[in-house]
Amino acid sequence: KDYRKVDEEFFEELEEILISADVGVNTVMDLIDDLKDEARTRNISDAKEIQPVISEKLAELLQKTDEETKLNMQENELTVILFVGVNGVGKTTTIGKLAHKFKGEGKRVVMAAGDTFRAGAIEQLEVWGERVGVDVIKQQAGSDPAAVMYDAIRSAKSKKADVLLCDTAGRLQNKVNLMNELEKVKRVLTREVPDAPHEVLLVLDATTGQNAMSQAKTFGKSTDVSGIVLTKLDGTAKGGIVLAIRHELDIPVKLVGLGEGMDDLQEFEADQYVHGLFADVLEEVEEAAEE
């Protein structure tokens, strides 16, 4: 059987496929250059042969060790996890799902209703609290989120909770005053529990394009993001920008969201992700290979 040749046209197609997954032009160009080199040195001329090389390269880029995608959980002590991100990406929902997961592992969980701004945000977290059977610490709408965090830490300590999950209001990264507010929230956590927050998770919507890079940069700078939750991967968007974020900022993806239900949260697995990213690609390469 004659396979599709790895030529200029092949790489152009690959480029389009990666761009359509939102990987981002710069990262795509780098990747393609890399692959071209690889193809040359390994003397690869068939599309079939280059497939595993592509998958391997991307998976490697995304996940260097298994450890790094694990959440940093404290043993026999309170673990504090702060959620940050722009509006509507899935912060509150992810907290609900994660609370459910921890509860299933027998952990005592408390959630902090740190979004005191958006209409219905506190109630939304409360519904999740009821749904998964976890306490929600809240104050009135409009109150100071840092004060809510203070209360929540106190309450989590007195309840001898294992995990405190802190919700925050969505904010666009170019709003300086809102980013300052977030830093203040974080400072309160650190003041009450010296090495808290143990994780700062930036929630990214897989549907987001290149702006996610700017989100990762700015939230990263102001809150020291330790990991990414990539949500809404149950749609047709691939969230390829996490490749660029990993490439340029070295922030690992830790969790992925795959729906609106409480069980729709998974640990991130690079191989699986790359496979999903390339499910269509591999098919196309195969089809192209058989042309």
Place this chain on the structure above:
Amino acid sequence: MAFEGLAERLQGTLKKIRGKGKVNEQDVKEMMREVRLALLEADVNFKVVKKFIADVKERAIGEEVLDSLTPGQQVIKVVNEELTKLMGGEQSKIAVSQKPPTVIMMVGLQGAGKTTTTGKLANHLRKKHNRNPLMVAADIYRPAAIKQLETLGKQLSMPVFSLGDQVSPVDIAKQAMAKAKEDHHDYVLIDTAGRLHVDNELMDELVQIKEATSPDEILLVVDAMTGQDAVNVAESFNEQLGITGAILTKLDGDTRGGAAISVKAVTDTPIKFAGVGEKIDALEPFHPERMASRILGM
């Protein structure tokens, strides 16, 4: 390095060309490569970019650019004009039905900004057009979605119709229509649950709401930060529902907003408004020209 504007990009290319006097066809091709990159970085869908570049290249080679003394600026001018044209004219008009109430359905992906925009639109209709809209809470799925709309209603002192989360959205919409007639509302704004365009069951629910209420407008609410997938989403909602326009939200951010081009290109319906903040009055008319400049990073 990332997110250079088109101007800087072209400057770089032109530096290489300079010294030869006028530019030739090959130079234009090189500049077009930079245009392509700028558009891709702005999240314009790659298929849309492809077609756009082909069209613009023709125009650029055909006339303006080759003979110009300032080829870089000329390319920007051509690109800007064509982008603006692609996005359509200014249009922040909402339909008015001959037979009130005018019905507007808000649809879109999860978290795009439908509920917030429903509140903003109600506010806009009252303030700018002296209307008396009824907002309808037809999202029975998202935790506290009804409460969210009711809170917005309270902030605005405007009525919200809800039947809780145990009645089907189609029935809620039907009963809301009766209520609107009874109370002489001239607009009905239906907030629907966020859903994926590939969720057949939930997409079918929207079709049923459409059949039950014969809306005058079905507005697709799109997050301005959306990437390449905007095309699939817009195409799919349009095919299944027939949208009449779009609203682009979160334009107060620093995203370039190339999704605007994609949505317009695949649905051929106008972008009617832009959301520019979380507050209830942060809704503006959509300006195609400004949007074109923004996408090009100027």
